[in-house]
Amino acid sequence: MKTNRTLEQNRQNMNQFFDKVTVQNILTCFLTVMILGFSLAGAHAETQADGLIHITTVDNENNDGTGEPDNDMGKELRPSIYNNNPAHPIEFNINVTGSLPVSSAYLSVFIEDIDWPKEQDEIFLNGRSLGIAVGENNLNNSTLFVIPDLSWVKLGNNLVQIFVDQNNTGWRAIVQSGQLIFDDNAGTDTTSIRKFKHDSDSSGYDYGETVTINLDADTKLATQNLRLELLLRDPAGEIIAFDKSLEARNWTISADSDELHKWQFRLPASGNDGLWGVSVTLYDIEEQLFLIRRTVTFSVPVGAALVPTPASITPDNCLAGEAKAVVITGSNFIPNETNCTVGNSAMDNLRVVDNTQITGNVPASLPPDTHDVICTTSNGEGTLSDAFTVTGPNISVSEIRDDTSYTFTVENTGNTELVMGNISIAGTGASKFTLQDDNCSGRTMMPSETCILKVVFSPPLTGSTIANVEIPSNDHDTPIIRINLGGEQGPAPTITRPATTDTAFADSEITVRGNADPGATVEIFVNGVSRGTALASSSGRFSLSGVQISQGENAVTAVATNAY
Known part of the structure; x- marks a missing residue:
């Protein structure tokens, strides 16, 4: 097997490759497009079966990533590439068109003259290691790899790299072809x-x-x-x-x-x-x-313990409402008998690839939470605890209070859409509060998006209050947030000016004066609409000028708030 040093060396080589690609694309964008157009037309052989198998048998890439073949692979050409060859590592693209895999994906490579197990040739897809290919001296052999994460596959070019044994000099490989197989579908029905x-x-x-x-x-x-x-x-x-x-x-x-x-x-x-x-x-x-x-x-041996043992699941998370393709690795998986659940939900499209790997889909109905993976056969049940996390919307509410109102800021701190319900006020004192500037009810909020909600006291108001503002959403953990609205209101203030209810005014603005508890905050309303607040003095007097009134009759009221 390869040492950690060798694996790290291969990864460093690939990082250098992708760095070269980036620089090349920046400096010679137009030239690269021209070269790619020529290469795809003249040096890219590909066969597809219903868009589910994509195979490349002719070289179409080089170590600089320009898309021009450097003739280090090919079924007909059969170039012999040593690990000290300037063209090493061996690389080519498999072009994926149509659709991406849904439940599983494999990469298969045909390579001649791998002296396995002495020679350890490592295979990479889009910069990620899939494992070691097997083979024989001077003979052509295939090796099929399970791709553990479907996000590693992309539409367009998928880069395959073969690093011939990095621990020893003198090894070579002759790469003939590579193919991506999606959803375990056959190339033909024959x-x-x-x-x-x-x-x-x-x-x-x-x-x-x-x-x-x-x-x-x-x-x-x-x-x-x-x-x-x-x-x-x-x-x-x-x-x-x-x-x-x-x-x-x-x-x-x-x-x-x-x-x-x-x-x-x-x-x-x-x-x-x-x-x-x-x-x-x-x-x-x-x-x-x-x-x-x-x-x-x-x-x-005969009689060995065969309880299925899931050891990992890749990837190990998804968004709420997403059907996620995963690979479970472990041991003692029996074909046509092993069943696996994630969070007590049966996996869809489950397939036992071999005794150590299972592919399938986590159902979209799985709720946000951290879930166990359980695999079962006739030999027993194995559990991988807290292995798969479903994340969804997350509601966060902050508040600012003053003497007459609450201002709430609602934020979606999750990573999927937060769907707000209709916000309401409940409780025995609900009638003493009014929703104003409700920009949240019925709204769909993207991650990090916020909305504002204001709750004010409604006149007339005296005595203590017991009420909650209820904020519903599709947050799985807290589908309804209830926030207490509490306070102690003093007795209703007395309005001394205007002196009577039938006073006539020529101007559209008046001054309202009166008496209230010392230190109380008095809010003035005209026809139920707030016109401002005034603070009662130590002697209990308050005054608010510039109060707007409209033509016709106007009902002027006041509400005093002592403290929360």
């Missing part, structure tokens, strides 16, 4: 697997035993030539062996007869106890196109 099983009656083996895997496939064609990728993985997901037989490299099946392929291998003398797995991937030998994939599992 091929199916009738039987794929091991020969143990007890569903288990002991270390050192010989295992026989039987494969029977059908085709709708008269004859079909297939490439078989058969891999043995232990419970930790490590590749232990692969089928090196000549028949696996070129297996011919026909529509009118049964052909059985057998792979025999000896288990190691020791290893990780648990559920081991053999996966088979079928390709069309001419196009190197993915067709179908299956997995069979068995216990090692």
Whole structure:
């Protein structure tokens, strides 16, 4: 296996690559567009099956990221690239058009002359490591990788890089093709697997035993030539062996007869106890196109504990209302038997890729919270606690109070839309308060957006108040925020001027005077509309000038507030 130093070295090399791409795009934008146009037309071979498989067999990229091929890969060209070659690392783009994957995605590469396991060639997609490819000296082999996070795949060019073993000089690789497979769909509907099983009656083996895997496939064609990728993985997901037989490299099946392929291998003398797995991937030998994939599992040693054990989920979060594609890694996953839930909700499109990996979708109905991942088989149940987080809108309310009103600021501090309900005032003293400047009710607020709400005392008002302002929203944790509106109002003030209710005025502004408790804040209303406030003096007198009145009759009232 690679050392941490080597993995870090590969990542540094990729960072330098993307830095070069950025600089190149800034300095020579027009030239790059011209080169890309030429390259895509003249040096980009691609086959697509219903937009679900995208394959590249001709070079179309270089280490500077300009889109001009540097001839370091290709099915026909078959260039031999050593790890000290100026064109290293080997790189090419797989262009994705149409739609992105919904539930799962794989990357498969065909590489010749990988002397695995001594030679460790690491595969990257868009700057992220997928693992180590397997192969044989001077022979062409395929390796299929599960892409753990669908956000790693994008529309347009997806950069694939192959770093030939960085620990030792003298290694080389001949890259023929690469393909992205979406949602586990077959490249054609001509091929199916009738039987794929091991020969143990007890569903288990002991270390050192010989295992026989039987494969029977059908085709709708008269004859079909297939490439078989058969891999043995232990419970930790490590590749232990692969089928090196000549028949696996070129297996011919026909529509009118049964052909059985057998792979025999000896288990190691020791290893990780648990559920081991053999996966088979079928390709069309001419196009190197993915067709179908299956997995069979068995216990090692006989009687080993086989409780499914989820160890991680990637990605580990999503937004509320989003159906998120995830990959669960762990051990002891049994094909056609393992079921997984996230937050007690069954996953959609669940598929056991092999004994250590599961793909599927977290349902959009999962509420905001941190949820457990639970996987179940006939052997028991395994739990990964607090593993997946659903985040949604989050309402935050702050307030400013003065002597006569509350001003509330409502903010969406979450990362999805906050939908406000109709704000109301409830409680035995609700009639003593009025909503003013309600800019929040019924509003849909984006993250970080705010709105303002004001609550004022309504005249006439005396005595204590018991009321709440109720602010409903789609916040999962607090669907209704209730804020107490409390206070102690003094006795109603006495208006001494205007002296009578039938006084006539020639001007549109008057002065209102009266008496109230010393220190009380007095708010003056004309026809129920506030015209301002005045502070009662130590002798209890107040005065407010410039009070506007309208033509006709005007009802002038006053409300005194002592303290909250």
